[in-house]
Amino acid sequence: MTSCRWTALGLAAALIATVPVIAHHSSAPFYDATKKIEAQGPVTKLLLRNPHSFLYFESEVNGKKVEWQVELGPAASLTRTGWTSDTLKPGTIVRVSGQPSRAEGSFGMCCARITRPDGSPITPGGRVTEEQQPPGGGLSR
């Protein structure tokens, strides 16, 4: 029972830190949904904007410092769920895993799971995601 509860909590934590990109464009031309990458480093900036927000952080790739561009949802949605421009201050170390960008030589990710290096949520309570879609959804046609 206890182990089930922890499994459920772990799953919930993973979900709440996942930031989908919605509503504006397909991610397929830009990011490879069949692959997953992970990187860790200090935040350089968080831009909460419409139609997309972006998180930038640095890490080393093959001994060279690079800046990652992580595509997030629109500010209009993120701010409704607790994000502010102070949610990830410059210098905060984050661990980010997500779909890698397709362009050669680019360092981008989307559909990312963002945590602290130990895997814990980045905000108290972890309420940093879009609302989950209702089972079955609504009407579509």
Add this chain to the structure above:
Amino acid sequence: MNAKVVLTVGCIAAAAALCVGSALVGAQTPTASASPSQIPDLGGIWDGTTRARPVNSERVPWGKENFPELNERALAYQKVFDEALSPKYDCQPSTSPAIQYDPYSMQVSQWPDRVVFRYEKDDQVRTVWLDGRKPTIYDWGIQGFSVGRYEGNALLVETDHFVFDITGFDDYNGIPSSQLKKVRERYWREGQELRATVTVEDQLFLRKPASYTTRWLPQRPGYQLSAWDCDPETSRAPVRMMPQKYK
């Protein structure tokens, strides 16, 4: 009081009478075709986010059953389409029939001579004229020119005068829309919900009209639409992550 003053006062009074007259005419027109009991209460702020419906994608709201039948011209455009061309990456607003399905809130205001739709996405405002006016040569635009009427407890809207848009059908499938695009909408209440059927026809790109039906839920009390304020820099930023189709 000299003659000049009398003339001025007279002109002001006449102008005021004309204005009041026009306002009354405007107020009478929409109820001429529908009794007050037939005018549905569509006003308020409506939630079109994932609370109400699945988020838009390549297959939503245009899925297997209602995906439009494209003509050869549309297929040719679709084949050469380059995502980087898409004007949304430079903050050009979404158009009908896509803007209605964007997963945000919208505000509907019903006035005697018009219904105003304000969309949180892209800060867009559409005015649906109920007073029988016709479009002029100056009424071409991304949102076109809309006229409407109440009928059978529903608001019927017809929009034309759209400008060509390389992604004017939706945000996902690279289908353009032309200056001959026409969009028909029917809005009605279903209990607490607002529902709409949106139908698009475009003789330059579609073999026959296509439509979807969707819904909105009432937004929570006190909710205010936020400003979209599209940011051109971050709007185009994803394009750097995509292999270029054309050199």
